[in-house]
Amino acid sequence: xxxxxxxxxxxxxxxxxxxxxxxxxxxxxxxxxxxxxxxxxxxxxxxxxxxxxxxxxxxxxxxxxxxxxxxxxxxxxxxxxxxxxxxxxxxxxxxxxxxxxxxxxxxxxxxxxxxxxxxxxxxxxxxxxxxx
Numbered sequence: 001x002x003x004x005x006x007x008x009x010x011x012x013x014x015x016x017x018x019x020x021x022x023x024x025x026x027x028x029x030x031x032x033x034x035x036x037x038x039x040x041x042x043x044x045x046x047x048x049x050x051x052x053x054x055x056x057x058x059x060x061x062x063x064x065x066x067x068x069x070x071x072x073x074x075x076x077x078x079x080x081x082x083x084x085x086x087x088x089x090x091x092x093x094x095x096x097x098x099x100x101x102x103x104x105x106x107x108x109x110x111x112x113x114x115x116x117x118x119x120x121x122x123x124x125x126x127x128x129x130x131x132x
Contacts, residue, residue, distance in 0.1 A: 057084040
């Protein structure tokens, strides 16, 4: 085999590896109903239910924060974020969670918050320390 053929094969293998790695993070947007049916890792966009209880006690477990959100269909569900509670969480306009359903709870490992316009529509990205 010529050197050029070997280099081409190596480049193709690297490209396939990169595409495979990128595809792992391309989970689809879903509702709580769809997430419960699939059992796979999905993204859910919703709004915080400010009238429901939020539980965060950093002295007991700094990587446990639970709250409720409403998805695009209006379904409300409990979410457990396996990370610390973000600053100004209650002010977020929209929340995008990445995780999966376990029983009646959505276990989120990543969260993206869209903050109010006073923050010039910046997005705050929270990534858990425990990838589940």
